[in-house]
Amino acid sequence: MLRGLCRTGGPNAPCTVTWLPLLLSAVAGLAAPALPLLWALRATHTQHTSLTGKLRALLEKHQRTLAENVSAARARLAEADAAVRLADFLTERSAPETYQHYRGLLGTGHHDLVQLDERLREARAEWAGAQSQQPPPLERIVLYIDDLDRCPRHAWWRCWPPCT
Numbered sequence: 001m002l003r004g005l006c007r008t009g010g011p012n013a014p015c016t017v018t019w020l021p022l023l024l025s026a027v028a029g030l031a032a033p034a035l036p037l038l039w040a041l042r043a044t045h046t047q048h049t050s051l052t053g054k055l056r057a058l059l060e061k062h063q064r065t066l067a068e069n070v071s072a073a074r075a076r077l078a079e080a081d082a083a084v085r086l087a088d089f090l091t092e093r094s095a096p097e098t099y100q101h102y103r104g105l106l107g108t109g110h111h112d113l114v115q116l117d118e119r120l121r122e123a124r125a126e127w128a129g130a131q132s133q134q135p136p137p138l139e140r141i142v143l144y145i146d147d148l149d150r151c152p153r154h155a156w157w158r159c160w161p162p163c164t
Helices: 020-080 082-093 105-130 153-159
Strands: none
């Protein structure tokens, strides 16, 4: 098949391809004018990539500076504006855990009784809404405070409000 493209010295001589040097010289002839253009494109690409990186770094630095300025302005506004300071204080103080460690036995008892009252009201409303034939849920709580009769009157009055 390659007989027409080969130069042979005889029937048993190896085939020498005569078209390969011709092809390589044609490719080199066509590529030679394109090489300076490719080198220029590569240099321009490298230059623009470097410029893009520098601009990105500059913009990120500017963005950080602006964020710091906004944060500082908000802090100054919070100091200057009484309403903002009041809102911040109330938000901080209204968190449930703010006074939790100060709650004593009476405060804990009061909190539990308030929750018990809410749950009893819910159970009563659900029972009434269902029109059940079953007996109603608990209607009242009897609270027994041991040794209250031995307390002086001012101590008894301090103990009573959490129970109501």
